Amino acid sequence: MLKARPKPLIENGHLNRRAMRREFMAEAEVTSQLRLHGIEDIREVKRAYIEPNGMISVIPRQGAETTDTPESPAT
Template sequence: MPAIDWSNLFGFTMSPIELFIRGTLTFFFLFSMFRFIVRRDVGALGLSDLLVLVIIADASQNAMAGDYKSVPDGFVLMSTIIGWSLVLNFLSFRFPLIRRVVLPRPLCIVKDGVKQEAVLKRELIADEELAEMLREHEVEDIAQVKRAYLEPDGQVTVIRKRGGAAEHRDRHRAY
């Protein structure tokens, strides 16, 4: 069994400043990609989504780290990624302007029973997907929907119109 080279294991193989810069650049690149491009896929993690995350992790590892080989190198990178996430969360909590950049607003995809075609097209949501989203909220007819929003986490929130048959039936059951 070969001897353990403790200096390679616990010494830096790359400048911590360079690791910080690489981690920062990669974090903000990936943040931008997920914030502006793959918004509706964030809330649901399917097999293809998992595959994309694994591939992104592998591809970004080289961009972030170059050829790092020691434990402290990895710690600096992980700390940089987690640190920027915490900083963005804190800043978006404290400052509304930053919140608008970091956390997208919900998008109205149905308004008063009418599909918002421009939003659906921009978000690449097909009619079948919209129908599926509504069925998940036990809505059979889009006319029952007062508002439906695509939330920042990719989930859909549905607000039903008042006075529907289901609401009338449920109201009488409660009394």
């Protein structure tokens, strides 16, 4: 049985357009998801992955601050 693996969408602040095409994602959709993680600029992202369940995981660059994550809503 095969298990789906996360696919890299952003590496060192650069979009992986090949992975985006495979997942039928537009740049606007990726930047929208980054904003949900509190990131306004793609260059602030060390890595971002699209998970098998469709969620996007974001690893910010060292020193980049994020506000909120979708998993921990503001109170």
